[in-house]
Amino acid sequence: MDNEKQQIEKCRQRIEEKVGWGPGTEWQNQDFEALSARIYKETKVSLSVSTLKRLWGKIRYEGTPNIGTLNALAQFVGYENWRAFTSNGFTPPSNGTATINGVATKERRKFIGSRVLKAVGIIVAVGIAAALLWWIQSRPKQLKYDNIVFSSQPVTNTVPNTVVFNYNARDSNADSVFIQQSWDPMRRFKVDKNLTEYTSTYYLPGYYSAKLVLDATIVAEHDVFIESNGWLATIDREPIPLYVGEDKILRDGILQLSDDFFVEQQIDLEKEKLWTSFFRVMKDEVVPDKAFQMDVALKNTFGKGALVCQKTQIVLLGNTGAILIPLSIKGCVGELFLQTDESHDGKTNDLSAFGVDFSDWVTVQCRVQNKKISIRVNDVLAFEGDYQNGIGRVVGTRIMFMGTGKVKDFSLKKI
Incomplete structure (x- = not known):
């Protein structure tokens, strides 16, 4: 059982390396949806979001994945099946001579091998004949349609x-x-x-x-x-989030969910490790991604127990992609993941400029112009780079707090 857990952990690591979205422990629901789509595209095997979440420990599950799921994961990282992955990844082929009772048996292996080869040849021939017959009988029909x-x-x-x-x-x-x-x-x-x-x-x-x-x-x-119809807060539970409208979250220009709200809803943020989000997605506020500027001030106001890192994300939603700006306390910046039109993992990139002190308001500015992107945190340049591919039109934003937080002075405009 322990060996199997190690093998699954190794496979998860290979998948995280392949997709380049940062550590799986920080993935959100949309990341697992994207992974499900990529696995389906490459393997034609459909793994549900809940199955993937169980594999990454997001959903408590005491059982073990079935072999079909494991085969699909192995194929996604370049192996024929799970057996090939575990043997190649964990048990290098032996170069020694097989023995029986300590005596070398090369001749025996040669004799057995010849018989096996003959049997395999017969099986292969029969298989080819059967496959050819099946192909002739079940060739896919050509799809025809009109007046769609x-x-x-x-x-x-x-x-x-x-x-x-x-x-x-x-x-x-x-x-x-x-x-x-x-x-x-x-x-x-x-x-x-x-x-x-x-x-x-x-x-x-x-x-x-x-x-x-x-x-x-x-x-x-x-x-x-x-659309979100103005500002909208969500408590990001599965499968259906809890919604809170603008009239209950906006006070004196500050967006926040009060402590009383969580008490009334009997929600223990630390125990459930929940994220809260503030959405603003409006048709009449869409801006082109070739030249725009986003400004916001925010605080993560939780930071207890398992949520001590106070991880926060500002997500600019495009119609073909997204910009994700991460923040956390300084000691957790190695776990951050920045997404512009390229990926920047905190494990292999210095994202220390995104480490902040949430005891006071933190200001963030994202500016795109002349195929360049710059991000400033507390008026200090935190990132600057090329912006060649873009994310399409910027249709809105999602500001996410591990735990909860406050938002003010948000603006998104064309420049």
């Missing part, structure tokens, strides 16, 4: 938000029709080919690319904009 319709309309301007999809796939030879909420294949739902409407619920504000899928082919897609 795919549109949608949210029913409100906040969350949760039901979106009504209108579609037409009748004039196709597809066996199955799906509507997918976003890039995440785990958000794909089968619909009736002969109907024209389907409703789907979105739980967080943001910018999504919905897709109409016939069999396994995306034939149409469009953007779905889920």
